[in-house]
Each structure stands twice: as C-alpha cells, then as structure tokens.
Amino acid sequence: MTTFSSRMDKVQSPIIPVVGQLIRENPGTISLGQGIVYYSPPQTAIEGIKQFLTNSDNNQYKSVQGIDPLLTIIKKKVQEENEIQVVPHRSIVVTAGSNMAFMNAILAITKAGDEIILNVPYYFNHEMAITMANCQPILVETDNNYRLSINKIKAAITPKTRAIVTISPNNPTGVVYSESSLREVNKLCQDRGIYHISDEAYEYFTYDEIKHFSPGSIADNDYHTISLYSLSKAYGFASWRIGYMIIPHHLLDAVKKIQDTILICPPVISQYAALGALNRGRSYCQEHIKDINNVREIVLRNIQDLEDICTIIPAQGAFYFFLKVKTNMKDFELVKKLIENYQIAVLPGKTFGMEKGCYLRIAYGALKQETATIGIQRLTKGLKQLINPT
Numbered sequence: 001m002t003t004f005s006s007r008m009d010k011v012q013s014p015i016i017p018v019v020g021q022l023i024r025e026n027p028g029t030i031s032l033g034q035g036i037v038y039y040s041p042p043q044t045a046i047e048g049i050k051q052f053l054t055n056s057d058n059n060q061y062k063s064v065q066g067i068d069p070l071l072t073i074i075k076k077k078v079q080e081e082n083e084i085q086v087v088p089h090r091s092i093v094v095t096a097g098s099n100m101a102f103m104n105a106i107l108a109i110t111k112a113g114d115e116i117i118l119n120v121p122y123y124f125n126h127e128m129a130i131t132m133a134n135c136q137p138i139l140v141e142t143d144n145n146y147r148l149s150i151n152k153i154k155a156a157i158t159p160k161t162r163a164i165v166t167i168s169p170n171n172p173t174g175v176v177y178s179e180s181s182l183r184e185v186n187k188l189c190q191d192r193g194i195y196h197i198s199d200e201a202y203e204y205f206t207y208d209e210i211k212h213f214s215p216g217s218i219a220d221n222d223y224h225t226i227s228l229y230s231l232s233k234a235y236g237f238a239s240w241r242i243g244y245m246i247i248p249h250h251l252l253d254a255v256k257k258i259q260d261t262i263l264i265c266p267p268v269i270s271q272y273a274a275l276g277a278l279n280r281g282r283s284y285c286q287e288h289i290k291d292i293n294n295v296r297e298i299v300l301r302n303i304q305d306l307e308d309i310c311t312i313i314p315a316q317g318a319f320y321f322f323l324k325v326k327t328n329m330k331d332f333e334l335v336k337k338l339i340e341n342y343q344i345a346v347l348p349g350k351t352f353g354m355e356k357g358c359y360l361r362i363a364y365g366a367l368k369q370e371t372a373t374i375g376i377q378r379l380t381k382g383l384k385q386l387i388n389p390t
C-alpha cells in the first residue's frame with residue numbers, strides 16, 4: 001500500500017522506549033531514566049477497587065467529566081491545598097493522566113497554526129502534543145539556572161499565541177519556579193488575553209522547605225488559567241492513569257467533546273481507586289517523599305564530584321537533576337556508552353529540546369537508597385572516564 005505522509009511525521013519519537021531497549025540489552029543496568037516513584041498506591045486505593053466491584057452498574061460507561069464523588073473530593077483538595085477556588089466560572093475534569101489533560105487543553109484552545117510557548121528544556125510530551133495538534137511550539141530559553149526569563153517569554157508572544165506553559169516543580173530540571181515569576185507569567189497571560197497552562201504533576205515534591213505555588217490561586221484569574229494535576233507521581237499511580245484539570249468553565253464543552261471522543265470516560269475502576277487514594281490524602285505521599293529526599297541528598301552529594309566536567313544546578317523539586325556536561329560528545333552517544341560500559345541509564349537532553357551542548361537528565365524517584373548509591377557511583381565513574389579519559 002502507498003504510505004501517506006501524516007501529521008505524525010513531524011512529531012519526535014519518545015526516547016524512553018529507546019533507552020528501555022538499551023537497558024534490556026545490557027542486563028544489570030540501573031535506570032536513572034524514567035520519571036517514576038519507587039512506591040505503590042495506598043491500601044485505600046485497593047479498597048476503592050473493591051468498592052467498584054460491589055456494583056455491576058460500574059461496568060457501564062460513566063460521566064465524561066468524572067464520577068461525582070471523585071469530583072467532590074478533588075474540589076475539596078484543590079480548595080484546601082492549592083487554594084484554588086472552584087467558583088462557578090471554573091470546572092474540574094478527571095482525565096486519564098495529566099498528559100491527557102494537556103492534550104485536552106491544547107485541542108480545546110487552538111486551531112491549526114496557533115502557537116504555544118514552552119520554556120526550554122521542555123517536557124517532551126508537551127512538545128509532541130502541540131505538534132500533533134498542528135500547532136507550533138515556540139521555544140523560549142530559561143536562564144542559566146533554568147528559571148523563567150519573563151522578558152524572553154514576553155518577546156515570544158505573537159497574535160497567534162494561545163498559551164504559555166509552565167511546569168513547576170519542573171521536569172526535566174527539578175527547578176521550582178518562584179511564586180513571583182509564576183505570578184508574572186499569569187499576569188502576562190491575563191494582559192495579553194491568552195491562557196496560562198500550569199502543569200503541577202510534581203506539586204508535592206519540593207525539598208529544603210521550598211513551597212509549591214499554584215497560579216490558579218491568584219485572584220480573578222479563573223478565565224485564563226488551566227491547572228493540571230496527576231496522581232501518577234504523588235500516589236504511585238503511573239499505570240492507573242488518573243489526572244485532573246481545573247479549567248475555565250467556558251472550555252468545558254470543548255474538553256468534554258475531546259474526552260468523549262477519545263476516552264468516553266476516564267477508566268471508572270481507576271477513578272474508584274483514585275477516590276480511595278485521595279481519601280488517604282497527602283500525608284501518604286509525604287511519608288514516601290521523605291525517602292526520596294534522602295535519595296536526593298545521596299545523588300546531590302555524589303554529583304558534586306563532577307563539578308569539573310559538569311554544570312550542576314542543585315534543584316529543589318520533582319526528582320530530577322539536569323546536568324550540562326562539558327564535552328563535544330553527542331548526548332545520545334554518551335547515554336549509550338554509559339549504559340553499555342557502566343550499566344547506568346540516564347536520558348539525553350535533546351529529548352527535552354536542548355539542541356546545543358550535551359545535557360543529561362538524572363531521575364532519582366524510583367530508587368532505594370542502596371541502589372541510588374551504587375547507581376550514582378557508576379554514573380560519576382562513567383562520566384569521569386568518558387569525558388576525561390586518562
């Protein structure tokens with residue numbers, strides 16, 4: 001059959017399966033690649049599934065927007081924790097993960113050819129979603145510490161701009177944006193009549209007493225702020241596919257059309273599990289995040305050793321560090337060598353839009369302390385030998 005070109009030709013291929021294949025070909029490799037946590041959902045999520053099973057009606061399609069008790073508990077959570085007032089101008093939509101929430105947002109607010117501003121390094125699925133929607137990702141550099149450059153963002157706005165995306169705490173850098181910079185972005189969006197899409201998948205993952213700030217809490221911004229959340233990281237729910245979005249009410253019809261077509265409804269069994277998890281609440285996540293912070297300190301202590309060959313920003317959020325390696329070697333070549341010769345996997349920076357220079361993302365959320373120590377020692381040894389061969 002003739003093969004036709006398609007909108008997908010322009011979309012980058014996700015790197016995780018490629019690195020995954022290299023890991024499988026090199027047994028014993030420790031992965032600092034994928035952005036997942038080491039822990040499983042709470043017992044209350046399992047109880048939620050039991051509850052689901054008690055009623056055969058739960059096997060039918062349910063509401064596009066999400067089941068009522070889950071919407072109710074999300075409303076309470078965002079009001080109490082994020083200080084977002086779910087006023088009549090705002091709606092909550094449960095999604096199959098926050099990637100879906102992002103895609104819903106992009107499809108709902110754009111037409112082909114529109115522009116969306118991403119800060120670089122970006123989260124690759126955001127860039128892919130925008131390209132798939134036949135829109136243009138407009139890439140704006142962050143500063144040397146990966147903080148937002150408001151003037152550069154301002155300069156990138158054109159009549160075609162529909163939204164500015166921020167991710168805080170950030171994937172892939174781990175940086176937590178200051179409240180003032182997020183307020184500036186939000187105000188800019190309000191002034192220019194565009195949306196602020198705030199991805200807060202890592203809202204609970206902050207360290208050193210740093211506090212997460214939700215732009216949706218800013219007064220009078222309910223017409224232009226879209227806030228995205230995920231249970232994947234906080235509750236160890238990655239495969240269960242539950243996230244949610246807080247949107248201006250005027251987008252609800254559009255988002256429902258998209259969800260109805262792609263999902264019909266978010267998987268109801270997972271929604272019952274999510275209800276159980278949210279009933280257990282933030283304290284469950286906090287217990288585990290303490291362990292992740294201990295791993296973070298091990299990683300941070302060890303990578304200081306690399307200061308001669310890498311620039312390291314000691315980020316205070318998510319579970320990532322983003323290293324700039326002082327080498328002419330291509331990032332993927334380095335990643336491949338690290339896996340093949342040192343059995344340690346990290347992700348190349350190009351995947352996150354870093355075209356110039358060699359960058360690596362280290363993910364430490366999935367590690368126990370013992371594995372972290374061995375893994376990071378392999379990484380430092382590998383980098384020292386490959387970058388500075390003796």
Ligand SMILES: Cc1ncc(COP(=O)(O)O)c(C=O)c1O
Nearest residue numbers: 035097098099171201230232243
């Ligand atoms: C910034 C960011 N947003 C969204 C997601 C995806 O979350 P979910 O599993 O809820 O789709 C990730 C996953 O790594 C992420 O890093």
